[in-house]
Amino acid sequence: MNWQSDGNVIETNFAPTLERWYERHKRDLPWRHTRDPYSIWLSEIILQQTRVAQGKPYYERFLAAYPTITDMARADERELLRLWQGLGYYSRARNLHQTARYITDELVGKFPDTFQNLLKMKGIGVYTAAAIASFAFGERVPVVDGNVYRVLARVFGVSEDITTTAAKKTFSWLAMRLIQRADDPATYNQAIMEFGAIQCTPVAPDCLLCPLQQECVAFQTGRQHLLPVKAKKAPVRERYFHYLIFQHGSKLAMRERTDRDIWQNLHEFYLVETDEPKKQLRELPLPDSIQEFVQRHGQATPPTEAVQLLSHQRIRAVFFRIELPDDANGRLPMGLAWYTMAEVEQLPKPLLVTNYLEKTFG
DNA sequence: AATGCGGGGAC
DNA sequence: GTCCCAGCATT
Numbered sequence: 001m002n003w004q005s006d007g008n009v010i011e012t013n014f015a016p017t018l019e020r021w022y023e024r025h026k027r028d029l030p031w032r033h034t035r036d037p038y039s040i041w042l043s044e045i046i047l048q049q050t051r052v053a054q055g056k057p058y059y060e061r062f063l064a065a066y067p068t069i070t071d072m073a074r075a076d077e078r079e080l081l082r083l084w085q086g087l088g089y090y091s092r093a094r095n096l097h098q099t100a101r102y103i104t105d106e107l108v109g110k111f112p113d114t115f116q117n118l119l120k121m122k123g124i125g126v127y128t129a130a131a132i133a134s135f136a137f138g139e140r141v142p143v144v145d146g147n148v149y150r151v152l153a154r155v156f157g158v159s160e161d162i163t164t165t166a167a168k169k170t171f172s173w174l175a176m177r178l179i180q181r182a183d184d185p186a187t188y189n190q191a192i193m194e195f196g197a198i199q200c201t202p203v204a205p206d207c208l209l210c211p212l213q214q215e216c217v218a219f220q221t222g223r224q225h226l227l228p229v230k231a232k233k234a235p236v237r238e239r240y241f242h243y244l245i246f247q248h249g250s251k252l253a254m255r256e257r258t259d260r261d262i263w264q265n266l267h268e269f270y271l272v273e274t275d276e277p278k279k280q281l282r283e284l285p286l287p288d289s290i291q292e293f294v295q296r297h298g299q300a301t302p303p304t305e306a307v308q309l310l311s312h313q314r315i316r317a318v319f320f321r322i323e324l325p326d327d328a329n330g331r332l333p334m335g336l337a338w339y340t341m342a343e344v345e346q347l348p349k350p351l352l353v354t355n356y357l358e359k360t361f362g
Numbered sequence: 363a364a365t366g367c368g369g370g371g372a373c
Numbered sequence: 374g375t376c377c378c379a380g381c382a383t384t
Binding site: 043044045046047048049050051052054055089091092095122123124125126127128131143145146147148189190193194196197202203230232 | 376377378379380381382
């Protein structure tokens with residue numbers, strides 16, 4: 001954490017610099033002309049995971065429809081949801097209504113006025129509690145939102161993965177230190193978010209005209225496009241499994257998975273995996289031994305399909321049941337072995353296989 | 363610690 | 374198509 005040892009200058013200048021920048025560059029937004037906690041609360045809920053441009057008209061309409069928290073508390077839930085229509089994350093609207101009623105009825109209309117008490121309200125988390133506490137009541141508590149992660153990661157060169165809990169602690173700690181130097185907590189909080197929104201943008205930040213250019217670790221090391229570090233959600237891999245279930249009398253052919261892959265040491269049927277979905281048995285690339293085995297004995301029943309979701313994979317499975325006549329030679333291809341139903345039951349198996357067995361043999 | 367929850371805009 | 378946006382609740 002090199003900003004602790006040699007970052008004292010920037011740590012001291014950071015907040016005042018942003019506050020000065022803000023006074024010159026701030027946009028004129030409706031919720032910046034009020035200290036009414038209800039209005040500020042409304043704006044913050046609307047702006048959760050929502051761009052200013054998208055939320056602004058909703059803010060105007062909500063305030064026109066419900067000028068006070070009492071009006072909102074008395075509102076019809078369906079009407080409120082209809083006003084919310086198109087904004088997404090509809091639980092925000094339900095929590096808004098619920099909290100309006102709670103404050104009006106249980107708190108006798110007295111809006112919670114500290115960070116800690118705001119946090120107790122439904123729909124108000126750490127960010128929103130800090131925003132209302134500082135904007136409406138002047139409390140010296142830092143907002144930490146997506147903008148703040150980005151600005152701090154770049155200016156102070158923090159390369160922790162912002163999706164982790166450890167990183168959130170680091171950023172909150174740093175933000176708490178920085179706001180101590182702010183002239184006005186409300187202005188500072190507005191400033192850092194506005195700065196992230198229009199100067200220190202995710203793509204193509206305007207570093208050439210940046211007031212923090214000299215001190216910014218990211219700019220000085222040419223890493224502004226690499227920060228903040230955010231782990232990509234692993235894409236869900238699509239896989240196509242085709243199971244051949246050989247049935248001889250009341251026995252099933254199964255084998256153990258040994259590859260370094262999912263379901264290691266679990267038991268399954270004969271598996272053919274392909275890169276593309278195949279619905280027909282004859283489309284499958286089968287080794288000669290299996291091909292011969294199927295043709296010699298095979299009596300295929302209509303295939304059934306199933307989908308199994310794993311954390312990072314989606315398995316689309318097709319099951320082909322192949323019944324062998326009683327007098328068939330039961331010698332199996334390598335790796336497979338016959339198991340009675342009772343034995344099959346005892347084997348450790350993937351859920352995909354268990355579900356199939358349940359559905360097919362009940 | 364992961365996941366679900368929306369819709370829109372920028373690229 | 375991907376990424377991200379003034380996040381929160383639930384498990």
